[in-house]
Amino acid sequence: MTAVSSVLAGLERTRPWQEELYRDVHRHPELSHQETRTAGLVAGRLRGAGFEVHEQVGGTGVVGVLRNGDGATVLLRADMDALPVREATGLPYASQVTGPDADGDGDEVPVMHACAHDAHVACLAGAAQLLAEGTQHWSGTLVALFQPAEETGDGARGMVDAGLADLVPTPQVALAQHVVAGRAGQVGTHAGAVLSAADSMRITVHGRGAHGSMPQAAVDPVVLAAMIVVRLQTVVSREVAPTETAVLTVGSIQAGTKSNVIPDRATLQLNVCTFDDATRRRVPDAVERIVRAECQASGCPREPAFELFDRFPLTDNDAGTTERVAAAFEDFFGERAGPAGRQSASEDFSDIPTALGVPYTYWFVGGIDAEVYDAAEAAGRVAQDVPVNHSAAFAPVVQPTLDTGTQALVVAALAWLAA
Structure with missing residues (x-):
């Protein structure tokens, strides 16, 4: 038996508790920077498997x-946080x-694992257990990292700033994965830029409030916000060349409290995804120019305010690392492994290997029932x-x-540990 097949022979034993862990974490999601319960579960698992464990990093x-x-x-990473979404x-x-x-505004919101971080937790916990049980089949050091606050884009940097480099031996490679809306059982790799950089912006425009029956006395920020959204x-x-890629989404507009009251301000939140630095600079500049022009056209009494937040780096997979993982996946998964196109979603994982100065690759695992996906396709x-x-x-x-994600982590890690 190969090292991979020997280590993965234990999957029958880990599968029941992995599935239960997945359902448990899904039932008890925690928002970014609040993942205390989830962190306790994974720390207990790692400790029980014989890992040296560092908590509250x-x-x-x-x-x-x-x-x-x-x-x-080898460093393997999973994220743990959920989203403010009402599950449906x-x-x-x-x-x-x-x-x-x-x-931090104190509002009570619904919470859901709408981005498969619960599956990521279960897969890495299972892979860590399998590799711990199969130490006779590999040699080296395994680092299992469970990261908070991926959704806000600052969890990876937070771990780095807290002294991650002093807690772990410097890895030769960092590896991570994401479950996506693809056919379950499949894995996909992509060398080079695979996930976009992203920048969120909060824009506040100022009008002049009045009674809804007296619009002539107002500068209506609701109409202004609508014009801004259309113009954006x-x-x-x-303004972006057809050969370049960018996505601009206005995800939130907040204004007013009552139907017959024209408010004095409106707040828009938008997200910009890009794949190169020039476009990343140009799009926000265009946004600001348009907002200022629309405010001037509306006769706003004050200048608009702009705030950048939730900023994500480009995920740019190392070619050699990706080639090595892709070859290992092809050997193990056969036809279920293949290329994946780049995605306009964003991640902060790359902040960790970038800070540590090591190459990395990030791949995708399908999570949609095969019959459902094939029928839709x-x-x-x-x-x-x-x-x-x-999505809710x-x-x-x-x-x-879960089996595929667990297998992928083990196979990728052993591409270095079993060499």
Whole structure:
């Protein structure tokens, strides 16, 4: 038997508690920087498997180190946080949780694992257990890192700033994965830029309030916000070259409290995704120019205010590392492994290997039931019929998603540890 098959022979033993861990974490999601319960669960698992465990790294981060003789050091990472989304999956283990919003304003919001971080936790916990049980089949050091606050883009940097480099031996490679709305059981790799950089912006425009029956006395920020949203649609379509890629989404508009009261301000929140530095600079500049011009056209009494937040780095997979992982996946998964296109979603994982000065790769695992996905694909309705990450209806099928994610982590790690 190969090292991979020998280590993965224990999957029959880990599968029951992995599935239960997944359902437990899904039922009890925690927002960014609030992952105390989840962190306690994974710390207990790592400690029980014989890892040296460091807790509260950068807040709620957990790092396990398993030293097993000479050889490479491999870092495997999973994220733990959930989203302020009200679950609509109808699952028996669906979340009913609410909690204080992670932005610190104290509002009570629904909480859901709408981005598969619960699956990431279960997969890495299982892979760590399998590698700990199979130490006779590999040599080196394994670092299992459970990261908080990926959704706010500052969890990885928080762990780095808290002294991660002093807690773990410097890895030769860092590896991570994400469950996405693809066919369950499949894995996909991509060399080079695979996930976009992202910048969120909060814009406050100031009008002049009045009675709803007296619009002539007002500068209506609701109308102004609507004009801004419409005009922003031209940034990508008319200011970004067709050969470049950018996404601009206005995800939130907040203004007013009553139907017959014109408010004195409106707040817009938008997100920009880009793949190169020049476009990343140009799009926010265009946004600011348009907002200022619309405010001037409306006769606003004050200048608009701009705030950048939730900033994510570009995820740019190292070519050699990706090639090595892709070859290992092809050997193990066969036809279920293949190329993946780059995605306009964003991640902060790369902040960790960048700070440590090591190469990395980041791959995708499908999580949609094969029959559901194939039917949607055959009908040309994947975009309409398959819930995607961050949707209230997104819920990966438990199997083969967990098995595939666990296998992928083990296979990738052993591409260095078993060499």
